[in-house]
């Protein structure tokens with residue numbers, strides 16, 4: 093750890109003789125929406141499909157696209173390790189309904205994989221998508237307790253870069269996502285906490301967020317089923333595979349010396365959108381989820 097770092101948390105554990113807690117969020121019946129419909133999502137994954145859109149996303153750029161409910165989106169690393177910052181919105185909500193990273197962490201886990209869903213914010217709270225395939229599903233936890241596909245952190249942004257490095261840099265994930273959604277009328281404030289696809293992260297013994305080098309190889313992929321009509325956006329993180337991470341597009345040390353050029357570890361991403369060849373048969377019995385029907389009184 094750098095001698096400049098302060099951390100309030102202690103590494104050594106104290107035993108208070110409390111019983112081991114159970115997860116705070118859990119199914120309360122066999123019909124709970126928290127219990128995945130395994131056979132259904134396996135069938136979706138394995139059924140014949142056809143490509144309807146394909147997007148090459150160059151290094152350090154962003155891309156937004158629409159995907160209809162019932163379609164399948166695959167995001168891949170065609171040339172090797174690269175972190176992908178992901179946002180999504182209900183296509184019918186004027187960017188008001190978006191994925192909610194913290195509730196998803198509570199309902200599933202702080203890293204996500206196959207059969208997990210991404211949930212939307214209030215006053216909606218419904219599954220926006222369900223992950224159906226993940227070539228890195230068996231990666232972790234590694235020796236540092238690192239895991240892939242991270243909901244703990246958020247996007248890199250030019251404000252925290254300026255705060256920490258003093259530099260103005262315009263191609264952070266926050267800005268890449270913002271530029272991308274302008275095509276659909278999105279504003280800067282519509283960018284929200286991300287799912288960091290292909291990103292390897294965890295909490296260390298001091299409870300500090302860490303990032304390891306992205307373990308994706310050429311051809312690795314992450315695939316999801318769209319539960320509702322979506323606008324999706326990704327950023328090919330300017331930190332690339334995070335093997336050389338620092339603040340600033342050309343990272344500098346505390347003496348403002350350029351210590352790394354992260355462009356050398358940046359690679360493109362690929363997005364493919366598929367539709368099922370026979371959606372009536374495969375999706376029989378499936379219904380696009382509705383927002384939770386709370387009465388909305390709030391005690392007022």
Ligand SMILES: [Zn+2]
Nearest residue numbers: 248265329330
């Ligand atoms: Zn980033």
